[in-house]
Amino acid sequence: MKAYAQDVERLASEQGILLDDTEESLERVDLLLHKIAGDTVLTPRTPEEASQLWALAKIYGGYLGEVVIRNMSGPGSCSTIRMAAREWFSIARGQGCSRPTKSTTD
Numbered sequence: 001m002k003a004y005a006q007d008v009e010r011l012a013s014e015q016g017i018l019l020d021d022t023e024e025s026l027e028r029v030d031l032l033l034h035k036i037a038g039d040t041v042l043t044p045r046t047p048e049e050a051s052q053l054w055a056l057a058k059i060y061g062g063y064l065g066e067v068v069i070r071n072m073s074g075p076g077s078c079s080t081i082r083m084a085a086r087e088w089f090s091i092a093r094g095q096g097c098s099r100p101t102k103s104t105t106d
Contacts, residue, residue: 001069004062008032011059019063023071029063 009019012032019025036042036056044050 001062001065004059005066008059008063021067021070023067026064026067029060033060 005021008029012019012028015032017028017032019028042053044053
């Protein structure tokens with residue numbers, strides 16, 4: 001996952017965007033993904049496009065995973081991932097944390 005995270009950090013820096021492994025940097029990841037896909041769902045039409053889409057999913061997912069591991073995990077921690085003003089999921093560990101929530105899309 002770390003190697004994928006480093007790939008997306010490099011790609012972002014080439015566009016003048018700093019990804020610094022903070023929860024706040026996930027907003028910048030959202031902006032990068034919006035540049036790629038806009039408001040549409042990417043649907044591959046060829047095996048090559050499917051491979052490229054899979055590579056994108058791995059690097060951006062790897063970065064997200066690294067941010068979660070570094071900042072939002074551990075005993076007693078409880079955080080909610082929010083990107084583009086939407087609550088996507090909650091990270092719950094330890095007592096006193098609610099279980100993951102549903103995505104709010106509206």
